[in-house]
Amino acid sequence: MNANEFIKLVRSFADNPQAIDISKGNILVQVRDEDIYIQAIQKDMNIYVIENNNQLKAETWIINRLARLPQLADRLIDYTSVEPNFVTPKGKLLDQLESNPDETTINIDNAVLSVTDVLDRRSAFCSSVLYVTSDAGEGKTTLINQIAKKQALAYKNKATDWLLIPIPLGGRPFLRFDDIVIASLVNNYRFPFLYWDTFLELVKIGVLIPAFDGFEEMFVESSTGEALSALGTLLNRLESTGTMLIAARKAYFDFKSLASQARLFDTIHADSVSFARIAIDRWQRDQFLLYAKKRSIKEPEYLFEKVSQKVGSQHPILTRAVLVRRLIDVAEKTDDCDDLIQKLGDSPHDFFSNFVDAIIEREVRLKWIDRTGEAAKPLLTLNEHHTLLSMIAQEMWCTNTESLKGDILDLLSEMFTESTKKDPRIALQIRERLKQHALLVKSSSSKDELSFDHEEFKQFFLGKALATMIAQNNTAEAKSILRVATLPSQAAESAVHSLKQARPDITEHVLFLQTISKGERPVSFIRENCGLLISLFLDIMAGKDFILEDIYFPVDSLCCKKLSQLRFKNCYFKATSLEQCELKDCSFADCTIERVSLSDNCIMENVNLENTIIESVVLIDRELELFDPGDIKLILKNKGFQISDTLEKEVAEPEGELTVDEDLVITERVLRRFIRSTQINENIFRMRLSHHAAHFFDNILPILLENGILSDVQYLGGGRQKRYKLSVSMNDVNCALAKSKGNFNSFISFFKELNKQ
Secondary structure, three states, X not given: OXXXXXXXXXXXXXXOHHHOEEEOOEEEEEEOOEEEEEEEEEEOOEEEXXXXXXXXXXXXXXXXXHOOHHHHHHHHHHHOXXXXXXXXXXXXXXXXXXXXXXXXXXXXXXXXXXXXXXXXXXXXXXXXXXXXXXXOOOOHHHHHHHHHHHHXXXXXXXXXXXEEEEEEOOOOOOOOHHHHHHHHHHHXXXXXXXXXXXXXXXXXXXXXXXXXXOOOOHHHHOOOXXXXXXXXXXXXXXXXXXXXXXXXXXXXXXXOOHHHHHHHHOOOOOOOEEEEEEEEOOOOHHHHHHHHHHOOOOOHHHHHHHHHHHHOOOOHXXXXXXXXXXXXXXXXXXXXXXXXXXXXXXOHHHHHHHHHHHHHHHHHHHHOEEOOOOOOEEOOOHHHHHHHHHHHHHHHHHOOOOEEEHHHHHHHHHHHHHHOOOOHHHHHHHHHHHOOOOOEEEOOOOOOEEEEOOHHHHHHHHHHHHHHHHHOOOHHHHHHHHOOOXXXXXXXXHHHHHHHHHOOOOHHHHHHHHHHHHOOOOOOHHHHHHHHHHHHHHHHHOOOOEEEEOOEEOOOOOXXXXXXXXXXXXXXXXXXXXXXXXXXXXXXXXXXXXOEEEOOOOEEEEEEEEOOEEOOEEEHHXXXXXXXXXXXXXXXHHHOEEEEOHHHHHOOOOOOOOOOOHHHHHHHHHHHHHHOEOEEEHHHHXXXXXXXXXXXXXXXXXXXXXXXXXXXXXXXXXXXXXXXEEOOOHHHHHHHHHHOOOOHHHHHHHHHHHHHX
């Protein structure tokens, strides 16, 4: 640390950064209303601080005296909630491009050690981002908390020099990292000693690593870009230093669409940022049994075998950590294990609903009992529990919060008891018991508020509330839920499942949603959510010769679907894969499809495209994206689509096999690598391009450099080689690919014209 870096750090802690008095090595600074007088000296090529006749290295003095990191470690130990029966998850590591140039995925047996090892690298010349990914309820938050507490203990024992700081985002659609980070430190850890600028400086020098928990994939695929901009701004503030962890359901570089990836990449202006990912695996039999044994369950093998016979060994109730925990909760308090298994039902699709019922039934029988009369009887029926919890979930959703204060719960309880005409004595008991419900827990962010035990339960009951509104054709209430934000997939599936169970003929529900959608603006959450719900009805609408008109369908709405005799008219489809999809006797008229991903396992029979625009086609098996209308038409016809009218007239009839410009294919492969790392060494290109490498370096690279698409940067490693960065925006790359019509020279011409402007 040199003198300038030392002064910069001290200023970040000062109450008034401009009021530091520096005179001949003596420094007077006010920090948290305390006047601190020190002397700074230099020896052994290091800065030392003398305070009260005690001499310490500048780094040590800042960390202990100003940042108070030992105290922060104590707070992390005291306030970080960890699972007492923690089972170490397994996973798959896709390492940083520099460490793993061939981008192979490595199986890991201990995700805790692997995450810690990746974070521990802390490169001095590159910002590092580690994604920890999995579906909801598979242990991302538990893993982060476990590592954070483990690191805090190691820090106190002087076995490490950095701390992991969990920052729960709670799926917020609008993010200001400065507010959220400092609020987490103050509210969750009772640590009020860091400003945002101070926090950033400590991240830069590697002693703090933030773990942002809940950065969902919706921020990449949806129309909002606030979170991506916030993340890009944060990376720019780190100036190619520091490390962070992001827990999400999907890493941004996992999206097939270059346009989606570009939305984050183009917000990053720092010199060097590198990305890695650890995907947490779902539990297998061994992990289930280990957890059950830690919970002292008798005959865990019998429980696993019986449940797996019902729903399959890979079912979420046996493989998703949060559901396993709740299954064990019920099992350890149930005398007859076979009775519990019987209640789960025979259909895997019914498991979650039946599982929730099994939890609530115990509440009905043992806890929610009215004992004021001569004979004890349940306060609420099972369906009434569902109604009350649905009201709570709807209130949380509409007010954009994960938890509710006690007085709000009291109000909801009163509204419920009035609507159901409960006796006042019963109403009082319901209000008191509600705060001790098995599916409600104290909020981790506010101790005087209650939240659902897991977001899946909240989303399940939100779906139940929405299903009730749709079944009643209650337009106003349905819109109040649909307009808030993009519905979580679990909530949409819960709503559709409830409607299917109550009424096999769902035609009226689809017409209701279609009517709501038509009355909305072209871009709105209501349209998006109606399209999401309708897409989940598609399978059971097959064969009904139904017209779906003016619907906005979500991502992958046709993936794995088996559809027949459906007509889509004036619909908009976001990017959709047709993997394992069967379409028979279907038509698409006046539709727009952003991107279609094709594979060998999709079946198309008598599928007509009339005046339908498909902006691009991805050939999954060949890792190739096509934008040229002629190429798209050829591929679609070869797959069995029938194309008529506008496309037939505008594009000449294609013949033969698809031919592609190899130079453009190689260029696209090279440019996509920058999504993983903003600066790349030439040896990585040589490894990735294999036998095409010589052609690229001799013929393509000079053209990319000449036209300012790539540029040289300083190489800092050992040996001699060159290092490159992308000098244009990734969005311009995507536009150039779209307009090139599959021709390399046209791709280059796009940037030549851009350079003239």
